[in-house]
Amino acid sequence: AGLIAAGxxxxxxxxxxxxYSTIVDPLDRANAIIFGDGAGAVVLRAGHPDEPGAVGHFDLGSDGDHDDLIMVAAGGSRQRSRPGEPSRQDRHFAMRGKEVYRHAVTRMAESARATLSRAGWKIDDVDHFVPHQANLRILHSVADDLGLPRERCATHVESVGNTGAASIPLALADAAAGHVVRPGDRLLLTAFGGGLTWGSCLLTWPALPAPAHPHDPCDQGERTTS
Structure with a gap:
């Protein structure tokens, strides 16, 4: 959005x-059953701020003090500069679930509120809440914290698991293909991940061409940004 706005x-x-299949230990029963591989894409084009599909107000944040909550210990250059081979555990994805849950719910709810406040929206103005598909417990906890009915929460984590950076694009594509999200609907998107990092944004869903394969959440067309 910034690159487009700057011309x-x-x-x-x-x-x-x-x-995730390349970094999650298949023997780690706590994480192996949660995460899945996935990819999603969107085309953003120049437009007008009041045009359906325009990326609206947003909020971004990070906290490096908690970088150890979600990590691959031997996943970067620091480990490669040390003598000896890393352990099996250090080669794989690790997450401290209880602490991640607490931070995820708090940060996503705070970010969502900040974004709504900047836009002058009330929670009742949101037709659909599309969060990062971490797990249903986190998604429902954030919705409850915001005072949003759970039925407004778009989810597909129960079908494909947590696909990380792909989860919101896939959830949007799935909701659009199933006609759950319709043109003119007002959406609140909120994400959380390693770093720790988080962010939210608002948009009004535009009219898009029907997917080539209605049951395959692909080819969802363009969105616009100011």
């Missing part, structure tokens, strides 16, 4: 993809 780009292809 650097007319259209931007944005892709979120994860291959």
């Amino acid at each position: 650097v780009a007319e259209r931007v292809l944005l892709i979120g993809a994860e291959t």
Whole structure:
């Protein structure tokens, strides 16, 4: 959105993809059953702020003090500069679930409220809440914290698991293909991940061409940004 607003780009292809199968230990029963591989993409183009599909107000945040809550200990250059081979455990994804849950619910709810406040929206103005698909417990806890009915929460984590950066694009595509999200609906998107990092944004869903394969959440067309 910033590149487009600055005139650097007319259209931007944005892709979120994860291959958790390459970093999750299949013997780790706590995490192996939660995460899945996935990819989602969207095209953003220049438009007008009041045009359906425009990226609206947003909020972004990070806290590096908690980088150890979600990590692959031997996943970067620091480990490669040390003598000896890393352990099996250090080669794989690790997450301290209880602490991540607490931070995820708190940060996502705070970020969502900040975004709504900047836009002058009330919670009742939100037709659909599309959060990062961590797990149903986190999604429902955030919705409850915000005072949003759970039925307004778009989910597909029960079908594909937590696909990380792909989860919101996939949830949007799935909801659009199933006609759950319709043109004119007002959406609140909220995400949380390693770092720790989090963010939220608002948009009004535009009229898009029907997918080539109605049951395959792909090819959802363009969205616009100011």
